[in-house]
Amino acid sequence: MARPEALVTVLCGSLLAAPGARPPAAADPVAMADLAARHGLTARGDASRLTLAGRGRTLVFEAGSRRVSVDGRAVWMNAPAAGDAAGWSLRLCDARAVIEPLLNAASVARPAPPVTVVLDPGHGGRQAGARRGADLTEKRLVLDIAKRVRRRLTADGYTVHLTRARDTDLPLADRAAACRAQNGEVFVSIHLNFAVNAQAQGIETYALPAAGFPSTAGGADDGRQCRGNLHDASNTALAFAVHSRLLAATGADDRGLRRARFDVLRDIPCPAILVECGFLSNAAEAGRLALADYRQTVAAAIAQGIADFSAGESAAAR
Ligand SMILES: [Zn+2]
Known part of the structure; x- marks a missing residue:
């Protein structure tokens, strides 16, 4: 060299x-x-x-x-x-x-306080999402995490809405519509992961790819500009802030800030990300996610990441 x-x-x-x-x-x-x-x-x-x-x-x-x-x-x-x-x-x-x-996190467009946050617990109703045994379902665990994030952010002066606050079916289009109706300024969709490989574990955080570029996983998507692409720079800053806090708080494996043209992110009118907070298909990670204390740790990290983004703070400054 x-x-x-x-x-x-x-x-x-x-x-x-x-x-x-x-x-x-x-x-x-x-x-x-x-x-x-x-x-x-x-x-x-x-x-x-x-x-x-x-x-x-x-x-x-x-x-x-x-x-x-x-x-x-x-x-x-x-x-x-x-x-x-x-x-x-x-x-x-x-x-x-x-x-x-x-x-330069401070250079990114971000909402002025008081910030309205829309949290989107994935799945619901007949859509259980990932599942482990009869008891652990993604829809139930992510609703619990979202309510814990709401509690933390509300205490800090944020206005927080949930796309669903109960175990109900909610089409993807209705989640974006809810964000628009609530004048959301930050949108975070919360999910748990599942893989055929039971060894797979860790946390991944998604933002949209730029128009014309493929998702991280490749495969077919139309690559077109969508409403969410208006916030590409802010999407990255929000994703990195939340992903960094999640990794630091949980010690989970870093599966990366990834890019996917998820339907739920396409039509969101503000900075928007989707977090996969761990794998229910991994025995150890599922065991942790079953514990309320661990879900509180996850929720506090998501809330802190949103706060970092809203303040224009750099994760590296800590
Ligand atoms: Zn999911």
Whole structure:
């Protein structure tokens, strides 16, 4: 790794459009060197791995990977970082709506207090969601967690609405409609996970991918711009704040800040995320989620993450 800084070269010129030029597009490349210079970061690395450090953050990119480590936490970008001997770059949508919100949380649009939060406990009624035995159902556990988040936030002066406060069926479209009707300014959908592999465990937090980019898991989705994409930068900041608090409070495995075009997130008129707080298919994690004390820990972490986001605070500042 000799003279690493020399490897970080500018791939493209200024993104300031000349008169008559087309406006910048989400997929345009942005040189990491430009990003580093703009934020006063130092860059070290080689053709396979690049570390940017500064502003209380350490970001590690791997060539050809959507995953970037942010202070040791896994964050998925919309597209892979490109790195080779000629230089490193990322896409404009990742620079603006993934990396920059994490470098400067205060720059992200966020609601002014008093903040109205809409919490969405997943499933309900005939839709049990994940299940373990006769007793542990996702719909019941996430409703309990949501009520605990509400209690904490209400005590701190937030206005909080639940999309469902009882064990009732609620179509996905009605959840977004409820957020609009309540003038929600932050939306958090709360779920538990399930996998065929009983070893799978940990917490993952989802935000929408940028328009035109695929979900983390790949597969088919239409990739179109949706209402929720108006808040891409805030979605990332909210997701990272909540994900960081959840990992710190629970010690659970970090499965990453991921991206999926979930129906429940598409049409939300404010910053919106979906959290998967653990796997009911994993015996140890299900055992913890069955305990009220653990659900309180999870709920307090979600509430604190929402508070961090609302205050424009950086998780790295702690
Ligand atoms: Zn679910």
